[in-house]
Amino acid sequence: MAANNVHYDEKLAGVYDQMYPIEFDTSLAVDFIAALAPAGGRVLELGVGNGRIALPLAARGFQVHGIDASEAMLAVLRKRDARNEVVTETGDFTETGTGLTFDVVTVVLNTFFVAVTKEQQLGCLRLAREQLVANGKFILEAFDPAPYHAMEKQDFSMRHLADGAVMLDTLAVDRAHQLMYGTHTIVDGGRPETKHHVLRYAFPFEIDLLAELAGLRLVDRWEDWERNPYTARSPRHVSVYERADAPA
Ligand SMILES: C[S@@+](CC[C@H](N)C(=O)[O-])C[C@H]1O[C@@H](n2cnc3c(N)ncnc32)[C@H](O)[C@@H]1O
CATH class of the missing domain: 3.40.50.150 (Vaccinia Virus protein VP39)
Incomplete structure (x- = not known):
């Protein structure tokens, strides 16, 4: 895999x-x-x-x-x-x-x-x-x-990591395939990079x-x-x- x-x-x-x-x-x-x-x-x-x-x-x-x-x-x-x-x-x-x-x-x-x-x-x-x-x-x-399976829109959230560093997260659901597509982007003063991940719920x-x-x-x-x-x-x-x- x-x-x-x-x-x-x-x-x-x-x-x-x-x-x-x-x-x-x-x-x-x-x-x-x-x-x-x-x-x-x-x-x-x-x-x-x-x-x-x-x-x-x-x-x-x-x-x-x-x-x-x-x-x-x-x-x-x-x-x-x-x-x-x-x-x-x-x-x-x-x-x-x-x-x-x-x-x-x-x-x-x-x-x-x-x-x-x-x-x-x-x-x-x-x-x-x-x-x-x-x-x-x-x-x-x-x-x-259940709550993710019912999601109609892409979700966006932000979390605090440390002083001067936050993480931006997005989440979208493909209900037909039971897949969740997420991204994490760290904003900490360096060049922001987006990491993608997929889950099959x-x-x-x-x-x-x-x-x-x-x-x-x-x-x-x-x-x-x-x-x-x-x-x-x-x-x-x-x-x-x-x-x-x-x-x-
Ligand atoms: C959410 S973290 C959980 C780590 C730890 N079990 C904990 O509870 O803190 C998921 C972990 O699974 C590993 N992982 C993801 N897919 C994997 C795979 N197919 N085989 C082995 N490890 C995998 C990731 O590298 C990561 O370290």
Whole structure:
């Protein structure tokens, strides 16, 4: 796959923590993931990025592996990982596995949607299934696409990054193909550059169906990492799957 989200070049990798502030709900996510793995167990994060989740998990004694398509994001992770605790691999998680098995495999923060066809999404789920131990758990966090699917006009927003630096974002939806086209432009006094990215959003029931085709079954679905109930109004979901051949 042309991993479209290698749009995380050095410039975007450099401001990633301002785009997704680390205090957002990282510690809740880490608690949730830790509760599903045995002490000292093995965790694989797909799209591990700069280690926002992987590093605190490793600090709790888990053996953490991460795969990512962006060298720039992995370079930030390695710099932060003074004790070399997280094993990283450059690769496309829709096409390549690690050849190893894990107690928990995770894909968080809508990263699943970077797979821009249903075949790529199925590929990601098949590989997740393949890399799970018999009683392992696969955790997927994603937004609920309903408000985006209903979008009629292009959206424009701006966020503050730092003193003298803002990011301009646009978002347009192609409902017929379940695709979202976004741009990020950093305005910081340097030459503004626009990065494009594409997501294929999927409703939870489609993800469940693809997961079934991949040999996974849904165990739990929550609104967030605090295990609040998932309802028709939930803006996102944290879903837990296990291998379909795991004892029920
Ligand atoms: C939104 S960031 C999430 C990073 C990290 N998981 C976190 O929660 O902070 C998405 C990450 O997925 C990576 N990525 C995008 N497409 C990928 C692909 N096909 N295979 C592997 N990594 C990919 C990007 O480089 C980026 O680091």
